[in-house]
Amino acid sequence: MSITLIWFRRDLRLEDNPALIHALEAGGRILPVYIHAPEEEGEWAPGAAARWWLHHSLQALGGELARRGAPLVIRRGPSRTALEALVRESGAQRVVWNRLYDPAVIRRDREIKAALREQGLEVKSFNAALLMEPWAVSNRSGQPYRVFTPFWKASRALGAERQSPGPSAPAHLPGLSGAPATESVEALDLLPHIPWDTGLAATWQPGEAGARQALARFAEKALEDYDRGRDRPGRTGTSRLSPHLHFGEIGPRQVMAVCTRARERAAGGVDRFLSELGWREFAHHLLFHFPQTPTRPLDRRFEDLPLADPREVPFEAWCHGRTGLPIVDAGMRELWHTGWMHNRVRMITASLLTKNLRAPWLEGARWFWDTLVDADLAANTLGWQWTAGCGADAAPYFRIFNPVLQGERFDAAGDYVRRWVPELAQLPDRHLHRPWEAPAAVLRAAGVDLDRDYPRPVVDLAESRRAALAAFEHIKARPKAD
Ligand SMILES: Cc1cc2nc3c(=O)[nH]c(=O)nc-3n(C[C@H](O)[C@H](O)[C@H](O)COP(=O)(O)OP(=O)(O)OC[C@H]3O[C@@H](n4cnc5c(N)ncnc54)[C@H](O)[C@@H]3O)c2cc1C
Incomplete structure (x- = not known):
């Protein structure tokens, strides 16, 4: 009897899943497998928010597979060792998966494909993503x-x-009668030990x-x-x-x-x-x-961009939504609470960090990596390099988002800031995005005591804009080699 091992990775679905379709078309039985091997993704192993998502998504997939007759077998890496063991234990002749495109994963998958083929197995990969x-x-x-x-x-x-x-997802799946032993999703220890994930659970339904x-x-x-x-x-x-x-x-x-x-x-x-x-x-x-771009700018001139003294960058205030710039703080708090941030606000917060505060874009990218449920190496790298001005099709460096004007334009009625920065909720619209300029009587009436309830801006927007442009002058004339 023919047996096909399906290696699930980031294709956690049954509908429109080319590897699954191929396995079913091959006839015989199927063995669905997930292997937990974050170390194989190097420094871009899933962050805390993505691990939370993965836990729930694996549970959902496991439930759907079991209901259809082919329970998910979960093992720990190294991936190659786990796959070889499962092939031995199940007698599979064929291994299939859907492709991923992160550089470390491409390298690993190529090696595994070659090794399994050498052992006489049929190995095929597909495009699902x-x-x-x-x-x-x-x-x-x-x-x-x-x-x-x-x-x-x-x-x-x-x-x-x-x-x-x-x-669409088949109603029945031909699983193995005696499937190999599995770990539980819980044993992978993906959930946070201190429960900061209630906002995530209230916002999303993974799966x-x-x-x-x-x-x-x-x-x-x-x-x-x-x-x-x-x-x-x-x-x-x-x-x-x-x-x-x-x-x-x-x-x-x-x-x-x-x-x-x-x-x-x-x-x-x-x-x-x-x-x-x-x-x-x-x-x-x-x-x-350009597989180097998760850590290096595509436009190599930016490796020499003069940055601020790290001791003077209020990175913690940025991370935790205490910059004194309401739309930035709203975004960073939305991110912390829900694991997601609106695209426009991702651009505004990233621009503040990389241009007004002149911090390395990679520090921001790493914070997003740990806190976003959608943290994705391709999209996060592009988003940060685009905003910092050092990537493909980048926003020109001199385009520095002004968070006050952006807030007034895209959150004119203040719904977003009022939701995420409730200490400012009573301010009238015209002062909401620049509370430090509000007259004392307006602040008093809105119950806002600057410094006590809400900080003043951590940076002077006009001055820091000038400093950013001056820093860019240092590298502007150099060739853009990559
Ligand atoms: C600094 C920064 C970091 C970012 N990091 C990520 C990230 O880690 N993961 C991520 O998925 N997106 C990232 N983005 C892109 C974008 O912000 C999100 O994809 C979008 O906000 C997701 O919300 P949505 O699903 O409602 O998007 P929608 O507007 O509904 O768009 C539909 C889909 O298109 C894709 N998409 C939309 N915009 C972009 C974009 N600019 N680049 C690539 N794909 C896009 C996403 O898959 C998205 O789900 C980043 C953007 C910036 C500026």
Whole structure:
């Protein structure tokens, strides 16, 4: 009897799962496996918020698999040793998985594929995570793209938007009668020891069912108005699919299918949303072709950018939402509480750290890595380098977000700041984003005592902007080699 081992990684779904489909088409029995080996991801092993998500997502996947007759077997790494042991124990002749694109994982998977093939096994990998493989798109001279618009145009021409999802989850799965021993999800120790995760639990439903619901909710309530709603952090104007997409609880082809149906009703919103999926593709394209970028700027001039004295950077105040700049503090508290932050506010908070405070972008990227439930090496690297001005298609360095003006423009009615910085909730709109300029009587009436209830800004925005521009002058004239 033929047995196929399916190695689940960040493709924690049963619908539109090419490795699973292949295993079923091969006939015989299947052995679904998850191997816990964070050390193999080097310094980008999942952070605390992502581990929380993974725990719940594995539980959800395990439940769905068991209900269908093929329980999930969980083991600890090293991955290769665990796979070889499971092949021996089960008698599998075939091993299949869906590809990941982080540099350390690509290296590991190549080695494992070669080793298993040498042992006579059939090994196959598939694309479940992207619309296009990162190597499938290149410019006329065969080079990777560094600018989003031509990248997305080329991807669309190659059919990125015409991808359709694979079949839905089978009702029954042919599991092994005596499956090998498994660890429990709890034994992986993914949950925090001090319970800071209540906000996460109240906000999210990890797992395939939660992903489907999030997509349906978005398609019904916000997709059509996405081009207007996406920039308002006080509204639920975006899909909040990012953690589901990161863990592969839903794939971009499934999202695309829903968008294609909605396009006839509201092309503007849908096209804008699809281009965000395009940014996700672009992030993977860049990480694949420039694997050094998680720790080094794509624009190498920035390695010599003069930075602030680390002792003078109020990093703790930034992390914990105590900078005295309301929209920044709202964002950092939303992140801490829910494991997610609105995209516009990610840009504002990252700009403050890298430009006004002149801290290394990598420090911010690491904090996001630990606190985001959607922490994703491709998207996080792109987001930080874009904002810091040192990446592909970067915001020009002289574009320094002013958090007061951004707050007044994108949170004009103050819903976002009032929710996350409740000590300022009683301030009138016109003073909400700049409380330190409010007259004493206004502050008193709103019950705000600056210094006691809420800090003054940790940095002078105009002066720090000038200092950032002066720092850029040092490197501006150098060649942009990578
Ligand atoms: C400093 C910084 C750090 C970031 N770190 C991450 C990260 O670790 N993980 C992550 O998924 N996104 C990251 N982003 C991108 C973006 O902020 C999030 O993808 C988005 O806020 C997720 O919310 P959503 O699912 O509601 O997005 P929607 O607006 O509904 O977009 C749909 C999907 O498109 C993708 N997407 C949207 N914008 C981007 C983008 N700019 N780059 C890449 N993919 C995008 C996401 O998968 C998202 O779920 C970062 C952005 C910045 C500026």
